[in-house]
Amino acid sequence: MSPPRKPLSRPGEFLLRSTALFIACLLMIGLSHAHAAPLIAGKKTDPRTAFDDLTIAANNHGYTIVKMQPVDSALVKRGFDNPHVRLFFIGKADAVREAEDKAPLLMQMLPLRIIMILRKDEVILMSDDFNHWRQFFSDTWSRPLLNQWEEDVRTILTNYAGKANGSQ
Amino acid sequence: MFIRTGWATSEVPILIRQLPGHTLDQANAALIAAITNQNYTFVRQQAADARLVPQALEGRKVRIIYFCNFAKMERALNIDVRAAQMLPxxxxxxxxEDGSITLIAINPAWISEGLQNPLLHSDCLELKRDYLAIMDEVAL
Structure with a gap:
């Protein structure tokens, strides 16, 4: 048998507890926004069409798919489980030159990676986590490049998802 | 919900080794040998602007070398599909300009800190140790 609930000792205690709860919620919301997250877009389609759509979306925004890494088939043919993941690398020459000139360490992020996750009847595309990179590479040269690349990838994923805006 | 306060960033994002006495070709060969010695498979190498410009015009000062250990890759993806952010x-x-060579890698443990998955992080710390072992071997 549970003990009887203790009544609030003072009229202000309810307000105090409510305020504390509200502040805790605000903190949680703030922290969850601070938590880094990649860009993600998905739609019901098949892998072949998803590849075509990604190619078109990348080309529309000046990017070229420079490499496809079939992680799924590479693992399966070696006897491992199928992770249903493929990697695509996209790039454009101007972005490489700009990174070389302004922020050489950011070359590590190029060509940009798009992760394709194959689900039952859905194909999800996911980017690297630009926010995580921005937390360290926050200098005058790096931040605008990261912002630009993130915006480019966001636009490509939005285009892929077939939405006018806001693929997230 | 993951809360960042439990994950103070302690890892550096980039691992760097200077390779004095190496030409780019020598460093390239030593790196591929060290990758194999550490039980990884060399996948491919390319210029930073490969397939973005005609091959004859590709930059010659930067070489990207991709490699993989398939068992570790499978394990990481089974734990968290976001591990693909550090693959291959x-x-x-x-x-x-002065001919000196630098070997650079993204620290997988730093990426893992951003993902905030403790199950994945221990694997990424091991991966970082492998990277450092490869870098040390090349620098010998």
């Missing part, structure tokens, strides 16, 4: 494993060799 990669080193970059950069030749400066």
């Amino acid at each position: 494993c990669r080193f970059t060799l950069v030749e400066a």
Whole structure:
């Protein structure tokens, strides 16, 4: 048998507890926004069409798919489980030159990676986590490049998802 | 919900080794040998602007070397599909104007800190140790 609930000792205690709860919620919301997250877009389609759509979306925004890494088939043919993941690398020459000139360490992020996750009847595309990179590479040269690349990838994923805006 | 306060960033994002006495070709060969010695498979190498410009015009000062250990890759993806953000494993060799060579890699444990998955993080710490072992071997 549970003990009887203790009544609030003072009229202000309810307000105090409510305020504390509200502040805790605000903190949680703030922290969850601070938590880094990649860009993600998905739609019901098949892998072949998803590849075509990604190619078109990348080309529309000046990017070229420079490499496809079939992680799924590479693992399966070696006897491992199928992770249903493929990697695509996209790039454009101007972005490489700009990174070389302004922020050489950011070359590590190029060509940009798009992760394709194959689900039952859905194909999800996911980017690297630009926010995580921005937390360290926050200098005058790096931040605008990261912002630009993130915006480019966001636009490509939005285009892929077939939405006018806001693929997230 | 993941809360960042439990994950104070302690890892550096980039691992770097200077390779004095190496040419770019020598460093490239030593790196591929060290990758194999550490039980990884060399996947491919390319210029930073490969397939973005005609091959004859590709930059010659930066080489990207991709490599992989398939068992570790499978394990990481089974734990967290976001591990694909650090796949395949990669080193970059950069030749400066004065001819000096630098070996650079993204620290997988730093990426893992951003993902905030404790199950994945221990694997990424091991991956980082492998990267450092490869870098040390090349620098010998």
